[in-house]
Amino acid sequence: MSTSSDYEVAVVIPTYNEAAGIESLIATLSDVFAGAAIRGEIVVVDDNSPDGTGALVDSLRSRYPVRCVHRAGKLGLASAVIDGWATCDAPILGVMDADFSHDPRIVPDLVNAVRSGECDLAIGSRYVPGGGITNWPWRRRVTSRVAILLAAPLTRVKDITSGYFFCRREVIEGVNLDPIGFKIGLEVIMKGKYRQAKEVPYVFTDRRHGASKLNAGEIVNYLKQLAKMYAGAGRRPRDGAARAIVSQRQE
Secondary structure (H helix, E strand, O other), X not given: OOOHHHOOEEEEEEEOOOOOXXXXXXXXXXXXXXXXXXXXXXXXXXXXXOOOHHHHHHHOOOOOOEEEEEOOOOOOHHHHHHHHHOOOOOOEEEEOOOOOOOOHHHHHHHHHHHXXXXXXXXXXXXXXXXXXXXXXXXXXXXXXXXXXHHHHHHOOOOOOXXXXXXXXXXXXXXXXXXXXXXXXXXXXXXXXXXXXXXXXXXXXXXXXXXXXXXXXXXXXXXXXHHHHHHOOOOOOOHHHOOEEEXXXXXX
C-alpha cells in the first residue's frame, strides 16, 4: 500500500453510521481511480460511529487505498473535512458524501479539470445544464432551492451548497475555514484562493442506505454561515471573484 505522500489526489469522506454502504463506495471509488489512472487516496473521517463504520474502514486498508481518521464523537461534517485534509499530503484535495448521493463517475472529470490547469476548483453541480436531482421529496427540493437563492448574490457559482468538489491544495492553505455545520463548499467557494472555478454537472441521487443528517439545526447553521458571508467575514470580493465556467454533461 502506498504512503500518503505517494498520492496526487486525496478525497475526504466524512462518516457517521455509514457502515451499510461505505465498503461499496470505497470499492467503486478505487475502481474509478484505477480506470482513470489517478493515484488517489480515500480518507474516511469517522465520528465514532456506533455502527462500527470506522472499524470496517480499518479492515479494508489492505485491499483499497483507504485509511480512517477516527474522531472522539459527532463533531460535524465541515470540521471532519478540515481535519481530514490536515492529514493529507496530496496536491489535489476533494470531498464527497458517503452515501452515493454524489456520483463517483464524474470524479475523473473533476480531478482532470484541476490537474490540467483548466481551473483551481472543480465543483460537482446539480444546478447547471446536465445536472439535476432525483428521488428527493418536494420539501428537500424546496429547501435546496431556497438555500441557493439566498446565496445567489454572493457568487457566480450556481451550486454554492454543493458538498462535492476537488481543488488545488493552495486554494485552502492558510484560509480560515469556519467548521460550522455541513456546508464546507460554501466556505471554500467564498473564501478559497482560486482564479477560476468550473462546475461539472451530475445528477444527485438520494442516499441508498441510512438516514439524512439534515435537520433544523443544520439549516440554522447555514443561515449563520450566510450571515457571516454577507457581513464580509473572509468573503471574496465579488468584482474580483473567479470566473465560473460550466462543463456540459456527457451522456
